[in-house]
Amino acid sequence: xxxxxxxxxxxxxxxxxxxxxxxxxxxxxxxxxxxxxxxxxxxxxxxxxxxxxxxxxxxxxxxxxxxxxxxxxxxxxxxxxxxxxxxxxxxxxxxxxxxxxxxxxxxxxxxxxxxxxxxxxxxxxxxxxxxxxxxxxxxxxxxxxxxxxxxxxxxxxxxxxxxxxxxxxxxxxxxxxxxxxxxxxxxxxxxxxxxxxxxxxxxxxxxxxxxxxxxxxxxxxxxxxxxxxxxxxxxxxxxxxxxxxxxxxxxxxxxxxxxxxxxxxxxxxxxxxxxxxxxxxxxxxxxxxxxxxxxxxxxxxxxxxxxxxxxxxxxxxxxxxxxxxxxxxxxxxxxxxxxxxxxxxxxxxxxxxxxxxxxxxxxxxxxxxxxxxxxxxxxxxxxxxxxxxxxxxxxxxxxxxxxxxxxxxxxxxxxxxxxxxxxxxxxxxxxxxxxxxxxxxxxxxxxxxxxxxxxxxxxxxxxxxxxxxxxxxxxxxxxxxxxxxxxxxxxxxxxxxxxxxxxxxxxxxxxxxxxxxxxxxxxxxxxxxxxxxxxxxxxxxxxxxxxxxxxxxxxxxxxxxxxxxxxxxxxxxxxxxxxxxxxxxxxxxxxxxxxxxxxxxxxxxxxxxxxxxxxxxxxxxxxxxxxxxxxxxxxx
Numbered sequence: 001x002x003x004x005x006x007x008x009x010x011x012x013x014x015x016x017x018x019x020x021x022x023x024x025x026x027x028x029x030x031x032x033x034x035x036x037x038x039x040x041x042x043x044x045x046x047x048x049x050x051x052x053x054x055x056x057x058x059x060x061x062x063x064x065x066x067x068x069x070x071x072x073x074x075x076x077x078x079x080x081x082x083x084x085x086x087x088x089x090x091x092x093x094x095x096x097x098x099x100x101x102x103x104x105x106x107x108x109x110x111x112x113x114x115x116x117x118x119x120x121x122x123x124x125x126x127x128x129x130x131x132x133x134x135x136x137x138x139x140x141x142x143x144x145x146x147x148x149x150x151x152x153x154x155x156x157x158x159x160x161x162x163x164x165x166x167x168x169x170x171x172x173x174x175x176x177x178x179x180x181x182x183x184x185x186x187x188x189x190x191x192x193x194x195x196x197x198x199x200x201x202x203x204x205x206x207x208x209x210x211x212x213x214x215x216x217x218x219x220x221x222x223x224x225x226x227x228x229x230x231x232x233x234x235x236x237x238x239x240x241x242x243x244x245x246x247x248x249x250x251x252x253x254x255x256x257x258x259x260x261x262x263x264x265x266x267x268x269x270x271x272x273x274x275x276x277x278x279x280x281x282x283x284x285x286x287x288x289x290x291x292x293x294x295x296x297x298x299x300x301x302x303x304x305x306x307x308x309x310x311x312x313x314x315x316x317x318x319x320x321x322x323x324x325x326x327x328x329x330x331x332x333x334x335x336x337x338x339x340x341x342x343x344x345x346x347x348x349x350x351x352x353x354x355x356x357x358x359x360x361x362x363x364x365x366x367x368x369x370x371x372x373x374x375x376x377x378x379x380x381x382x383x384x385x386x387x388x389x390x391x392x393x394x395x396x397x398x399x400x401x402x403x404x405x406x407x408x409x410x411x412x413x414x415x416x417x418x419x420x421x422x423x424x425x426x427x428x429x430x431x432x433x434x435x436x437x438x439x440x441x442x443x444x445x446x447x448x449x450x451x452x453x454x455x456x457x458x459x460x461x462x463x464x465x466x467x468x469x470x471x472x473x474x475x476x477x478x479x480x481x482x483x484x485x486x487x488x489x490x491x492x493x494x495x496x497x498x499x500x501x502x503x504x505x506x507x508x509x510x511x512x513x514x515x516x517x518x519x520x521x522x523x524x525x526x527x528x529x530x531x532x533x534x535x536x537x538x539x540x541x542x543x544x545x546x547x548x549x550x551x552x553x554x555x556x557x558x559x560x561x562x563x564x565x566x567x568x569x570x571x572x573x574x575x576x577x578x579x580x581x582x583x584x585x586x587x588x589x590x591x592x593x594x595x596x597x598x599x600x601x602x603x604x605x606x607x608x609x610x611x612x613x614x615x616x617x618x619x620x621x622x623x624x625x626x627x628x629x630x631x632x633x634x635x636x
Contacts, residue, residue: 021450022075023457024054024490026501031069032080036060040492040500044101045465047480048490048504055081055104056492056502070102070132072110075504081110081132101467103164103479109133111164111479116142129162129172131195140170140190141197147186148197152179163230164479168192171200171230173238187228187238189258200236200256207252208263212245229291229478234258237291239284242266249282253289253299253315264289264297264315271303271311272320280304290346290478298323298346300354310341312354323352323373323380330380335360340368343469345411350375353383353411353469368405369397370419372440383409383417383440390423391438392448398422398433410468410483414515414528415442418449418483420466420491435464439489439507449489449505459495466491485515513548515541521548523567546572566590 025031027040039059046056052074059066070082102112110132128142139145140162145154155175162172170190176183183203190197205214228238235257242250252266271279282302289299296316303309303326311325322328323344329336335358343355357368369385382388384407386399397405398421409419417440424433436451454461467482467490482490489505513521515528515537525545529537549569 022504024073024502024504025078027499031060032078036062042465042492042500045467045492046490046502047102047104047467048482048484049104050106050484052488053108054490054502055102055110101161101480103161105164105166105479109168111162111170138195140195152176161480163228165230165232169234171228171236189236198258201261207242208261212242214240215243231291232293235295237289237297251283251285253284265320272322287342290344292346292348298344298352300342300344308339312341312344314352324356338366345469347411348413351415353417367399370407370409384421391446394423394436395425398424408466408468408470410481412483412485416487418489420464437464437466437491447507459497461493462496463494464491513545
């Protein structure tokens with residue numbers, strides 16, 4: 001199979017048109033504080049939450065001096081969250097360190113690392129993890145703070161952002177000093193509202209099953225060793241190193257909830273699903289696992305049998321399955337996985353995105369790219385691959401011998417993937433290799449978000465920055481991503497005229513109520529609303545779904561809303577407009593009749609009408625968790 005044919009079979013992209021980029025902040029314009037001007041120097045891209053709010057750092061110019069600030073904002077305006085010199089713990093001064101990103105959750109709470117000045121010596125700066133909550137700066141852990149159990153002191157090293165979830169919990173690994181048991185590392189989770197620390201695991205703790213003890217939970221000398229990850233249920237996934245088991249370089253992946261520690265997979269366990277029974281897991285410590293809100297974990301691993309024998313796996317309800325492994329491919333790929341399998345992310349629908357290299361059978365040799373496996377193991381497809389055509393007529397995805405396709409990418413709960421990567425515009429007239437940011441939708445429709453050389457704000461983009469998992473090993477936590485569940489994309493940019501800024505892209509093609517971003521508003525979107533209720537969606541979103549139900553679906557006789565099928569939405573319309581017993585009987589007799597659009601397959605998974613209605617009404621009556629004090633849209 002030729003490379004050209006491969007692009008047709010595996011990519012099948014359709015470029016969607018109609019989108020807009022909103023400037024959230026740009027150098028040279030007034031900040032929210034009178035007399036201050038934005039003076040952005042992009043050192044970390046913005047993060048984005050599910051209400052369309054960005055969190056970012058910026059320098060400002062005030063009275064001729066430069067100061068650091070933390071902001072939050074959307075298209076309606078920007079608000080100041082913290083400034084250099086603010087009180088940190090009631091009496092000491094905070095210094096907003098440059099270079100760190102900021103995590104933001106759906107409640108608008110933000111977490112990051114900063115430095116502070118102890119009151120005894122203003123010339124000494126120490127590191128801290130903080131949560132910004134409803135205008136308060138809550139110190140979670142800082143250099144010299146006592147351990148919760150009184151056994152020593154925390155010596156925090158801010159190599160990574162803390163993990164943040166929608167409840168305002170944080171998870172982080174830290175060094176310990178002066179401990180009574182000699183422990184030098186521990187993993188903590190902070191609790192919402194109080195900021196109190198719960199110790200999840202500590203060096204010297206016995207591993208599940210009793211065969212060894214943990215000897216560390218982060219290697220601070222190794223910059224590629226990842227931080228723990230945290231889901232909205234308060235579960236933390238981490239890599240643990242083990243001694244005393246009799247196995248050299250023993251390690252495993254574990255899940256902790258504050259009460260128990262559960263082993264997910266351990267070195268020397270046999271890999272699943274293969275005829276080669278001698279292949280076993282060897283190490284996990286070079287990659288961060290990913291966990292969704294159900295506790296499912298996706299991870300990369302090195303295997304026995306060679307130096308670069310690697311794979312991607314998913315663990316659900318204690319059962320580990322293969323997603324990708326060296327020497328194997330998938331339907332539609334004329335080739336096989338070779339190396340560089342890493343950068344794994346799993347969403348709440350069970351989709352997994354990852355980076356991998358492949359050897360193609362058409363003679364083009366090694367190339368690497370981004371791949372997505374759906375919730376079904378057989379549903380794997382290429383998002384981007386070196387040498388294949390790039391969307392929007394931008395040439396082809398960059399390839400260079402044995403090197404990898406560098407990319408930052410992020411996966412949302414609808415299965416959309418935003419990714420920033422290199423494209424080779426040759427033989428286009430502009431020529432050369434440029435960065436481009438895309439959004440891949442379910443079904444393979446791709447939207448171009450931005451690219452170097454694209455006209456913007458009276459100039460052109462010369463540099464783009466996007467927060468996501470990186471093929472180069474810079475892994476970020478779930479609440480520090482540039483893609484949200486509404487399909488919006490946040491990124492930082494630099495223009496040819498020297499200005500830098502923060503922007504939010506949104507697609508005009510996105511339908512209100514299309515929660516799974518598949519181009520229509522149907523029963524599957526109700527299920528997506530159910531899954532995200534209380535964190536991503538609320539009761540008003542159900543009304544939006546109901547109002548727009550049937551958009552873009554084919555017509556089919558039957559149903560009170562004439563949207564092409566007979567389902568729960570027709571019952572709601574019957575309640576409002578009809579109410580007669582004869583019409584209700586007609587609805588019952590025809591419930592489940594599908595449309596002919598081919599998109600109604602998802603509707604077959606909708607619960608029975610009585611179950612659907614009772615579930616929806618029950619959830620609405622409960623109401624969703626009020627986010628503590630944060631407005632949906634800040635005022636300038």
